[in-house]
Amino acid sequence: MTQAAAKRRCWFRPLWLLSAATLLVIGANAHLVYIAVSTQPDCVPHLKDKGSSPSAYRAAKSAC
Numbered sequence: 001m002t003q004a005a006a007k008r009r010c011w012f013r014p015l016w017l018l019s020a021a022t023l024l025v026i027g028a029n030a031h032l033v034y035i036a037v038s039t040q041p042d043c044v045p046h047l048k049d050k051g052s053s054p055s056a057y058r059a060a061k062s063a064c
Helices: 003-038
Strands: none
Touching: none
């Protein structure tokens, strides 16, 4: 093996690992975007009127 071939071969492994890691990150982000766009959580029961105590919280604007 010549010195040039050894130097070229030295770059292949990190390049492949970087490419694989990049594809993994892109794939994971695409999956998260798909899940976020295709699903919608159901409405949950919550207080719709103002509570009498100052620590009683309710939804600011109900979507249901």
